Amino acid sequence: MTDNAPADPTPATSPASSAPGTGTPYDAVVLAGGAARRLGGADKPGVQVGGRPLLDRVLAACAGAAGTVVVADPRPTARPVRWMREEPPGAGPVAALDAGLRLTNAEFAVVLSADLPFLDEATVLRLLAALRESGADAALLTDADGRDQPLVAAYRTGALRAALDALAAEHDGLTGLPLRRLTAALRLTRVPDALASFDCDTWDDISRARARIREHGHVLNEWITAVKNELGIDLDVDTRVLLDVARDVAHGVARPAAPLTTFLVGYAAAQGKGDAEAIAEAAGKVASLALRWEAEHSGSATAPDAG
Structure with a gap:
């Protein structure tokens, strides 16, 4: 594990704070180390949408986390995070999630991919509220087609760790396992949101995202946010x-x-x-x-x- 500068001031063993408006303490795990094959191997977390890297947009959405772990090789980010890498690198999302979860200690963990241009903090808080109120092990967003999105989700950390341990014991490790194997072992509740679950897998997806934020109803807020980010204004x-x-x-x-x-x-x-x-x-x-x-x-x- 390595830290970027400045280092995350929250040690892995410190008490978690509460997400504003929910009273729900949580840590965030962001998976940003994929190969991006459908983008021709481009640096997907660094691709800019609205003048901001995709990774920074996701980090803004989980800014209320007590601690944030990004599973990827270290890079400059708009706010301090902790860095972790799955072993071996490229072992897949389940292995990456397991690696990131090792640096968390809150009761709840928000797990996100790094390619969600329209995710915002309100959606993260909705997931946490749904998880707390439902009593389930995980609250997942569903996309426009009703498909589960386990990388836009809030989990009970204890249940997630237990499911990961069981999978590792069953398969002699987590390398290459699909996420559906993990979620199949959990009690789920679902939160439909076609926009927030939109991810950028292809260059066409990125083009659509860039076009949307320039629409009349979005461009002003997007621009003001980008300017504040560029100038370091909070x-x-x-x-x-x-x-x-x-x-x-x-x-x-x-x-x-x-x-x-x-x-x-x-x-x-x-x-x-x-x-x-x-x-x-x-x-x-x-x-x-x-x-x-x-x-x-x-x-x-x-x-x-x-x-």
């Missing part, structure tokens, strides 16, 4: 506030003033607390100024010497 901002300011300035002052003004709003907020509330306060002041500016230009403001 801040949830109400984009409607900034869009309203840009609209008011463009309409009441001049169109080129809009992007410059939003930059100044951000700068002013950073000079203060630097949080979403500071941005909203600065935006409110600028919006009021833009309205006064427009009123003066249109002649609707009352003259100082008016009766």
Whole structure:
């Protein structure tokens, strides 16, 4: 096992934290060491969709994990993770899952492949909630055709370890075993989600993913997320506030003033607390100024010497 820099500050033996909104402590295991044969052997976890590597998109979805293990050779990632490799490398997903699970200690484990461009944190939390409420051993997403997706799933760690140990004893190891052998030994509950379970096995899949995030309903959030990731900003901002300011300035002052003004709003907020509330306060002041500016230009403001 190796760590990337900076190293994951969460030791393997430390208590797990809770996933926000669920009260469910969990660790994450991300499988990213496949051969990507249908992509011609390309570095699939590093393929970019919306300006972000597929692996980083998946890591963002499980950011609430107490600890995250990526089963693959180490590489730079957007957030700290721990690294592990199955033995021998290329032994298949069951062996990789077993290797990653060795570095977890939480009661629940979220297991993900590294090629899920539309997975988000809300879906991870839904899986954990379904697992907790159902009493099953695993909660799996199902795709558009109703097929189980064991690499977009939440598991009870104890049940998963027991199933892996039983398989290893039965087959004298885990090399080359299909995932269906593993899930057949577990009690399952299923969560349908055609979008979040969409994975990128081929270049056509990647093209479809890239096209989808540029659609009108998705492109703004995708772009803002990509920018925050590029700049190292971890801040949830109400984009409607900034869009309203840009609209008011463009309409009441001049169109080129809009992007410059939003930059100044951000700068002013950073000079203060630097949080979403500071941005909203600065935006409110600028919006009021833009309205006064427009009123003066249109002649609707009352003259100082008016009766």
